[in-house]
Amino acid sequence: MxxxxxxxxxxxxxxxxxxxxxxxxxxxxxxxxxxxxxxxxxxxxxxxxxxxxxxxxxxxxxxxxxxxxxxxxxxxxxxxxxxxxxxxxxxxxxxxxxxxxxxxxxxxxxxxxxxxxxxxxxxxxxxxxxxxxxxxxxxxxxxxxxxxxxxxTPSTLWTIRGFTDSPNGHRHGRAFVRLLGGDVTFGMMPIEDTFMHWFLSFRWVSEDSKGEKTPEELREWGMKLVEGFPPEASELVKESDLGSLILTQIKYRxxxxxxxxxxxxxxxxxxxxxxxxxxxxxxxxxxxxxxxxxxxxxxxxxxxxxxxxxxxxxxxxxxxxxxxxxxxxxxxxxxxxxxxxxxxxxxxxxxxxxxxxxxxxxxxxxxxxxxxxxxxxxxxxxxxxxxxxx
Ligand SMILES: Cc1cc2nc3c(=O)[nH]c(=O)nc-3n(C[C@H](O)[C@H](O)[C@H](O)COP(=O)(O)OP(=O)(O)OC[C@H]3O[C@@H](n4cnc5c(N)ncnc54)[C@H](O)[C@@H]3O)c2cc1C
Incomplete structure (x- = not known):
């Protein structure tokens, strides 16, 4: 060819x-x-x-x-x-x-x-x-x-990212919000007035880090990670579009x-x-x-x-x-x-x-x-x- x-x-x-x-x-x-x-x-x-x-x-x-x-x-x-x-x-x-x-x-x-x-x-x-x-x-x-x-270089940091669609409009305004809670960061940023992108980044050194997670498991995991954060964080994770959830390891040069x-x-x-x-x-x-x-x-x-x-x-x-x-x-x-x-x-x-x-x-x-x-x-x-x- x-x-x-x-x-x-x-x-x-x-x-x-x-x-x-x-x-x-x-x-x-x-x-x-x-x-x-x-x-x-x-x-x-x-x-x-x-x-x-x-x-x-x-x-x-x-x-x-x-x-x-x-x-x-x-x-x-x-x-x-x-x-x-x-x-x-x-x-x-x-x-x-x-x-x-x-x-x-x-x-x-x-x-x-x-x-x-x-x-x-x-x-x-x-x-x-x-x-x-x-x-x-x-x-x-x-x-x-x-x-x-x-x-x-692979780091010990991972992220879970997802979308949450709120057809009646979400109540988080247009700002990029980032909340720090110990080793966990939660961030949300609107793409449209009814459509939000959010992420969670956290440390993870688990032995089974290579194991595949189902979208349901990712959402459940996300819910645990946002415990202690303001309620809008857990609302967004709970109502997220399962098909959009993705787990990624942070790598860098x-x-x-x-x-x-x-x-x-x-x-x-x-x-x-x-x-x-x-x-x-x-x-x-x-x-x-x-x-x-x-x-x-x-x-x-x-x-x-x-x-x-x-x-x-x-x-x-x-x-x-x-x-x-x-x-x-x-x-x-x-x-x-x-x-x-x-x-x-x-x-x-x-x-x-x-x-x-x-x-x-x-x-x-x-x-x-x-x-x-x-x-x-x-x-x-x-x-x-x-x-x-x-
Ligand atoms: C959690 C996370 C959040 C991020 N958020 C942001 C952000 O908000 N803003 C921002 O600017 N950046 C962000 N980034 C970085 C951004 O995603 C990347 O810098 C960008 O996607 C890199 O684009 P790329 O085309 O260089 O590489 P990639 O997106 O990795 O694309 C590489 C392409 O090459 C193909 N490919 C790979 N190997 C081969 C091969 N051997 N033969 C043929 N094809 C191959 C792949 O299939 C892929 O399509 C984020 C990254 C992460 C991990």
Missing amino acids: SVFGSEIVIAGGGICGLATALALRRKGVDSVVLERSSTLRADGGGIVIYSNGWRVLDQLGVGAELRCKSIIMPVKNEFRCLRRSDLVEALARGLPEECIRFGCQIVAVEEDGVTLFPIVHLQDGSTINAKVLIGCDGANSVVAKSLGMRQV PPWELLLGTSRRGTMTIAGDALHVMGPFIGQGGSCGLEDAVVLARNLAGAVDEGQASDHPHRHGRLLPLQRRRIEVALDGYVRERKLRVLRLSTQTYLVGLMIYHPAKAVKLMVILVLLAFFGGTSLDHVAYDCGLL
């Missing part, structure tokens, strides 16, 4: 992979997204998008339609919670049908011994020769592994690995969670991946020789090293532009996580001082960031 008509391959059709394909398309460059699932993956309930993410969604041409599907919350910056399904569907709708190939699980990646371009191996035994490979394949990225990045790791080799790079999976404590993982998409497409578009688009793939062997070099320089531009921003967000997230969940008061205090000194405390300055035009 070869990629005809496009030689940019994007591994993973999540938020970042789809946004990258759409950003490239808006620059006039075709790509192919390889997604292992058989349909668009839209699990995970809601996702908060701040101003920095909305700036990207506007540039991708989906901001206006998504704003109609979520209410704005009353804070200084634009801050809305979306259904993840609305977000991925809007991104996918902007792409031609043939751009996303479902049921394509990447199992390995290597470099062609002659051309040095990437070769992608799929689970069904087929291979794809690519000119550029962008790994947007999430926390357990095969592409990141092939670049020599370490496995991401420590900031020092971002500093030391390699995120580009040859014409391969990574973006989104594959590069910088972080805890949800400042709600920036998704928006950071959207920023990656714009910066990557901006750098790459000029370097890709569109004249190649209609070429037969066997020409791969004769592609000039000069062309490869142009792509490598473009990808280095992307890596350079993103380095500090990604490092800063991931460090801030890491510190906020420590501040909330570390058991030692002395550590919490030290972390607060560092946050105050280097990150403006818990201010939202980071959401004012503008990754620039496509």
Whole structure:
């Protein structure tokens, strides 16, 4: 199997992979997204998008339609919670049908011994020769592994997330509410006036942590976790839509690995969670991946020789090293532009996580001082960031 008509391959059709394909398309460059699932993956309930993410969604041409599907919350910056399904569907709708190939699980990646371009191996035994490979394949990225990045770190924190529909309107207003109770955090944020996304995060080191939970068990567990919280928390959990409940372990790539790791080799790079999976404590993982998409497409578009688009793939062997070099320089531009921003967000997230969940008061205090000194405390300055035009 070869990629005809496009030689940019994007591994993973999540938020970042789809946004990258759409950003490239808006620059006039075709790509192919390889997604292992058989349909668009839209699990995970809601996702908060701040101003920095909305700036990207506007540039991708989906901001206006998504704003109609979520209410704005009353804070200084634009801050809305979306259904993840609305977000991925809007991104996918902007792409031609043939751009996303479902049921394509990447199992390995290597470099062609002659051309040095990437070769992608799929689970069904087929291979794809690519000119550029962008790994947007999430926390357990095969592409990141092939670049020599370490496995991401699993934390002892887990979340249960869900939706609660209240056809007669809920009584919690439009604010994002976060309540702390020891090791448990409960948060709720409205998507619409009658539709609420909520989450519970908590420590869990149980032996059976790999065991599957039924939705009923998750709800029961959620009810236990919110004992002692104000009654609206248990009401939301009790009345939640069982089909929306999801249990997730928080994983992260420590900031020092971002500093030391390699995120580009040859014409391969990574973006989104594959590069910088972080805890949800400042709600920036998704928006950071959207920023990656714009910066990557901006750098790459000029370097890709569109004249190649209609070429037969066997020409791969004769592609000039000069062309490869142009792509490598473009990808280095992307890596350079993103380095500090990604490092800063991931460090801030890491510190906020420590501040909330570390058991030692002395550590919490030290972390607060560092946050105050280097990150403006818990201010939202980071959401004012503008990754620039496509
Ligand atoms: C509890 C929780 C709450 C969060 N809340 C927020 C929030 O409010 N706001 C925010 O901005 N971010 C939030 N995040 C982070 C956000 O969800 C992620 O940063 C974002 O989903 C990452 O998108 P992605 O496309 O990089 O990766 P993913 O969403 O993981 O997508 C990767 C895609 O690649 C596919 N794939 C994986 N491996 C392969 C393979 N080998 N071959 C082919 N396809 C493959 C997967 O099926 C998937 O579709 C939260 C995260 C968690 C865990």
